[in-house]
Amino acid sequence: METKALGLVEVAGLAPAIETCDIMVKTAAVTVVEIENTKGGGYTVIKVEGDVGAVQAACKAGEAYARDIDKLVSVKVIPRPAAGTKDFFAKEEWERAVLYRK
16 A cells, blocks of 8 residues: 555653554544654654545644643654655564664
């Protein structure tokens, strides 16, 4: 399936990210690509994909919730991303394991 849009919602903290992600997937037909703990600041990025309208609706709902609990950092929707964009930031589980192995 070709990705029609990618959505990113960044929040402060893992628990708020999980709550925000839950709201996003209940709002629209999107697929969660990854929930990534970023380095520094305790920020977490929720990455979703799907149709442009669904991704926009999910990100808007996630943004509203995260703003209400004062944990929103940033939001971005990328319609029709360039080929390979998802691969740049969403690695398969085994690839992440290799990348982060000490």
